[in-house]
Amino acid sequence: MGRAIALRLALAALLACAPFGRVLAQALRDHDPLELDLSGVVNAVERNQLDLALRRVDALLAAHPTFRLGYLIRGDLLLARTRPLRTFGNAAATMVVPNDKLEGLRAEALARLRALRDRPSSTRMPQYVLQLSPEEKYALVVDSKLSRLYVFQNVDGLPRYVADYYVTLGKRGVDKMREGDEKTPIGVYHVTAHLPRQKLTDFYGVGAFPLNYPNSWDRSQGRSGHGIWLHGTPSDTYSRPPRASNGCIVLANPDLESLARFVRIDQTPVIIADQIDWTSAASLEAERRSLAAAVEAWRRDWQSRDAARYLSHYSRRFHSDGEDYAQWAAHKRQVNSAKAWIKVDLSDVSMLRYPRERFVVVSFTQDYRSNNLSNVMSKKQYWAKEGGAWKIIYEGPAGAGPGRFKERYETVRSVQAAGDAVRRGRRVHGLGG
Amino acid sequence: MLNSSALRPALGPALRKLGLAVFIGIALTSRMALGDELQEADKLLKAGAYQQALERVDKILTSRPNDPQARFLKGVILTEQGDDKDAVTVFRNLTRDYPELPEPYNNLAVIYASRGEYEKAREALEQSIRTHPSYATAYENLGDVYATLAGRAYDKALQIDSTNSNAQHKLALMRELIGGPPGSIKEAQRVAAAPAPGALAKATPEQAKPVAAGGAGNNSEPAKPEQPKTKQATPPQTKTAQATPAATPSAGKAPQPGQSEAAGAAPPERAIVATVENWAKAWSRQDADAYLAFYAKDFDTPRGQSRATWEKLRRQRLKAPKEISVTIASPEVHVAANGTATVTFRQTYRSNLIRSTTTKTLVLERSGGRWLIREERVGR
Known part of the structure; x- marks a missing residue:
């Protein structure tokens, strides 16, 4: 029994947290079955039922024969029968251990078990999803610190939690800045394509969903790199450690297949945050209303053709692909004064707060009509609060927005040319890939 | 992963234990009931004359086909001859007919272990201990099997081949379990003669015999480039260079600077x-x-x-x-x-x-x- 206690202590030391008995079955109803099985193993260990724990881990491994963390626990449960355990993952007792791999599995155990304990509750919402447009049926939000991807369903424009998954992120963490830095970007993205298994090597598992990194904000910040995908796992492992990719978001294959139900090309926002800031539904709604009112005022003031009122919604640090505030203001004054009438209608409005930044990405379909020009376009604006009032700091076509026409940037060979291209704001619209 | 050839050296101590268990068992019972013929067969076995020993036992079995002593000895002889298949049949039948005897389970386990079938070995040993809770050899073997299974699980967890260090681990495990459950007289003597548990690193040359390290590390995950490489689909190869690489664009307020009046640079x-x-x-x-x-x-x-x-x-x-x-x-x-x-x-x-x-x-x-x-x- 001394050995059982040793294992218990080892697990407790690993988890450094409250017992799992507190996990409510209710909250776990729709949870990842593998993690439910894993919690069954841990529960048995905590109750000192090591034989039961071993039977459970064996059943888990029978169902998921490449779940490496399961083997680590199995190793401990077997070794506990012959000697006291000193830590979680006692592989060092039987072999020369590659420490990075062992630490990776320990970190995975921690991430998975913490996620089991800290369930999202229906009263907490991620502060990033202020409003979803009707075509954004679901939104994905990644909590990098917890190695977790949460799926929210669009219910009347508001997010409702439906599922969450363990994810692997960049081996050097988050906040991607440049190509090859092995980091996952922080920001608001969307899925741009689906690559089925047949088009991929085994390394990507059952499929992949590329993201539109770098987005326009990333580019304005000088961030480089490409090929950030959501993808599956190679066939020789069920999952990978929390920090192991070169920047991609990696899910277990069954999880990726489950996630695929929620993903629509160009219509599923993917928000990657350092750590999700959860907020109450009431305060999220207050924020949404305040921003919606500002957007509506902007629309009305544009219709009024009163340039001063219209421009009052724009920040002095505003820019729009090559134009600064002064140029924008001069141009708009000129255009608006020449109009006899303007009618602007907005639809499919989406509002997503940008993690780490102080602005909200507002995108919508804009139906603009006037006495001499009419068009329908997808637009994207960044709204930030300045002195308590919402102001537009960026406006441009929503090439990178959900459900819009895609944009494609020219491939540039030299750094100098790239710099020039970005400065001139050259952009090619079309059916990009 | 462990492969069978790599396992052979690790089997040595286990086989010796098997032998020990057999001879103790036979020696103890022989004083009471063992006939001359059986003693003769046992002698032949000890002398390494397996074929003659087998012939002698078969002869006994023609007249007394259900004699457990004779059947057990036959199983041991077959094991020593390397006829695992027939030995397993003999021992399995013994466990069926005499489920209260721990030795047949133990010896089944040793054969399973020699084939790398550690799960089956574990089952048999657990059964052996259930029938005879103070059977020291079974405990010792079981500890060995648990440690090997743990090592295999760790191998799978960490995707490495630790066959070599597993062999050393067996040695350590034996020492650590010493002083556990009570055993037979000879077992106790072995215990007394064994080195102290602290001397883990001092493996004897035989026990630390290096195993051909074929495939060591072969299972480790290669460092794959993350940048997606697809057979047909290619991710967008857009390269966007940094326009302002080291600049730190400020999100601060932007008071519009007026035109400089300092042309003369006061x-x-x-x-x-x-x-x-x-x-x-x-x-x-x-x-x-x-x-x-x-x-x-x-x-x-x-x-x-x-x-x-x-x-x-x-x-x-x-x-x-x-x-x-x-x-x-x-x-x-x-x-x-x-x-x-x-x-x-x-x-x-x-x-x-x-x-x-x-x-x-x-x-x-x-x-x-x-x-x-x-x-x-x-x-x-």
């Missing part, structure tokens, strides 16, 4: 331009301390970063390229009534990684006889 303006030039020089020298010293304490860090975070990032970015050159051109200085100065200039940044020219604006304030940067942004 002394304050001169000092301000000199400050900006020195700032660019410190940056070019990649001298982070000197560079950061140009920033005021209340510098408006981008994106609301903490000062410490921002400084850390700046140090990293200054350090990252092999070389940096920052030059400024056409500075326009405007000193506001409140004493703050706004300088707008063309900044040309070159490093081994990137090159870019941007318009940049610095807002400076005077503090302790120096002009310090309070805001920094791209553009005017």
Whole structure:
């Protein structure tokens, strides 16, 4: 029994947290079955039922024969029968251990078990999803610190939690800045394509969903790199450690297949945050209303053709692909004064707060009509609060927005040319890939 | 993973234990009931005359086909001959007919282990102990099997081949279990003769015999490039270079700087331009301390970063390229009534990684006889 206690202590030391008995079955109803099985193993260990724990881990491994963390626990449960355990993952007792791999599995155990304990509750919402447009049926939000991807369903424009998954992120963490830095970007993205298994090597598992990194904000910040995908796992492992990719978001294959139900090309926002800031539904709604009112005022003031009122919604640090505030203001004054009438209608409005930044990405379909020009376009604006009032700091076509026409940037060979291209704001619209 | 050839050396101690168990069992029972013929067969076995021993036992079994002693001895002889298949049949039948005997389970386990079937070995040993809770050899073997199974599980967990170190581990395990459950007299003597548990590292040459390390590390995951490589589909190969590589665009407020009235560069303006030039020089020298010293304490860090975070990032970015050159051109200085100065200039940044020219604006304030940067942004 001394050995059982040793294992218990080892697990407790690993988890450094409250017992799992507190996990409510209710909250776990729709949870990842593998993690439910894993919690069954841990529960048995905590109750000192090591034989039961071993039977459970064996059943888990029978169902998921490449779940490496399961083997680590199995190793401990077997070794506990012959000697006291000193830590979680006692592989060092039987072999020369590659420490990075062992630490990776320990970190995975921690991430998975913490996620089991800290369930999202229906009263907490991620502060990033202020409003979803009707075509954004679901939104994905990644909590990098917890190695977790949460799926929210669009219910009347508001997010409702439906599922969450363990994810692997960049081996050097988050906040991607440049190509090859092995980091996952922080920001608001969307899925741009689906690559089925047949088009991929085994390394990507059952499929992949590329993201539109770098987005326009990333580019304005000088961030480089490409090929950030959501993808599956190679066939020789069920999952990978929390920090192991070169920047991609990696899910277990069954999880990726489950996630695929929620993903629509160009219509599923993917928000990657350092750590999700959860907020109450009431305060999220207050924020949404305040921003919606500002957007509506902007629309009305544009219709009024009163340039001063219209421009009052724009920040002095505003820019729009090559134009600064002064140029924008001069141009708009000129255009608006020449109009006899303007009618602007907005639809499919989406509002997503940008993690780490102080602005909200507002995108919508804009139906603009006037006495001499009419068009329908997808637009994207960044709204930030300045002195308590919402102001537009960026406006441009929503090439990178959900459900819009895609944009494609020219491939540039030299750094100098790239710099020039970005400065001139050259952009090619079309059916990009 | 363990392979069968690699397992052979590890089997040595287990087989010896098997042998020991057999001889003890036979020696103890022989005093009571063992006939001359059986003793004769046992002698032949000990002498290594397996075939003759087998013939003698078969002869006994023709007259007494159910004699457990004879059947057991036959199983041992077959095991020593390497006829695992028939030995398993003999021992399995014995466990069926005499489930209360621990030895047949134990010996089944040893054969299973020799084939690398550790799960089956474990089952058999657990059964052996259930029938005879004080059977020391079974305990010892079971500890061995658990440790091997644990090692295999760890192998799978960590994707390595630790066959070699597993062999050493067996030795350690035996020593550690010594002094556990009570055993037979001979077992107890073995216990007394065994070295102290502390001497784990001192494996005898035989026990530490290196195993051919074929495939060691073969299962470790190769360092795959993450940049997606597809057979048919290719991710967008868009390369967008940084327009403002090392610039820190400020999210701060943007008071519109007026046109400079300092065309003649009056002394304050001169000092301000000199400050900006020195700032660019410190940056070019990649001298982070000197560079950061140009920033005021209340510098408006981008994106609301903490000062410490921002400084850390700046140090990293200054350090990252092999070389940096920052030059400024056409500075326009405007000193506001409140004493703050706004300088707008063309900044040309070159490093081994990137090159870019941007318009940049610095807002400076005077503090302790120096002009310090309070805001920094791209553009005017």
